[in-house]
Amino acid sequence: MIVQKCERTITKIKNILLNFLFENLILYIYIFHLKQKKNKISIFLCSDLFEELTPPECEAGWELHGGNCYYFSNYKSSWTESRDSCRGQGGDLVKIDSREEQIFLAERLKELMKDDDDKFWIGLTDSAEEGRWLWVDGSLFWKDQEPDNLSKDGASQADCGRMGEKKGVDNLKSWFDISCLYLQKSICEKGAGTIQSSSVCV
Ligand SMILES: [Ca+2]
Ligand SMILES: [Ca+2]
Numbered sequence: 419m420i421v422q423k424c425e426r427t428i429t430k431i432k433n434i435l436l437n438f439l440f441e442n443l444i445l446y447i448y449i450f451h452l453k454q455k456k457n458k459i460s461i462f463l464c465s466d467l468f469e470e471l472t473p474p475e476c477e478a479g480w481e482l483h484g485g486n487c488y489y490f491s492n493y494k495s496s497w498t499e500s501r502d503s504c505r506g507q508g509g510d511l512v513k514i515d516s517r518e519e520q521i522f523l524a525e526r527l528k529e530l531m532k533d534d535d536d537k538f539w540i541g542l543t544d545s546a547e548e549g550r551w552l553w554v555d556g557s558l559f560w561k562d563q564e565p566d567n568l569s570k571d572g573a574s575q576a577d578c579g580r581m582g583e584k585k586g587v588d589n590l591k592s593w594f595d596i597s598c599l600y601l602q603k604s605i606c607e608k609g610a611g612t613i614q615s616s617s618v619c620v
Contacts, residue, residue, distance in 0.1 A: 474610030482610055483522050488512065489606040490530055490538065497578035500539045500604035501554065509608030511541030513553045517590070523605065524589035527582040530603075534584040537594065539604035542579030544595075551579070581605070 476487035491503065501511045514520050527538060541554035551559045578598035586592055 476610055480608075481526075484519060485610050487608050487610050488523070488526075490526065491604045491606065494601040494603055496601060497539050497543065497598035497604075500602070501541070504604065504606035504608075507606060507608070509606040510554045511539055512605040512607040513541045513555055513557075520592075521589045523581065524583070524586075524592050527592070528584060528586075531582050531584045534582075536584070537580040537582040537602055539602050540579045540581045540593065541607075542593070543577055543598065545577040545598060548577075 474482060474485055476482045480487040480489045487509070489504070489507065489509070491500065493503070495503065497511075504510050512523065514523065531537070542551055542559060543554075544551045546552065553559055575597045576595040578596060578600075579593050580596055580600075580602050581593050583589075583592040
């Protein structure tokens, strides 16, 4: 009789333990799923947050415009030296890709130029092949007016593009070709960077 009682008690305890383990297993699975969901939500929120926190920005001395950074150098040097300087800073002489970019630059130059001869080098040259004007990235530019190869240096000498009309009223006609050896100020351009955040977002 006592033995039977003991067996029943042991069976009861076994059942209680099994139930306990089963409930814990369910709980464990539930927690595992919750953690996975939390990770997914964190990644989503963080990527969203990073997009909010990382607007394009430029280094000190560079101006941000349209996703690019521009450096208006006051140092006067030849076209080649100016280009080397831009490249040394991770950019290149400016390439004007749009009417909007042209107007932005022309307006800034009006403010920066001391007089009408105080122009700035841009990344345009026909030094590789006379009359074939190329941007510094190798893309072709040609327009009937400027650069016209009719500067005082003569066509074969007027191989580099400079920009700026201190008093000009037409921002779209402010490129001029001249000998690359002239000492001019220059405009560098490079893509804007983003803020490097050190915050942990997991
Ligand atoms: Ca550009
Ligand atoms: Ca030329």
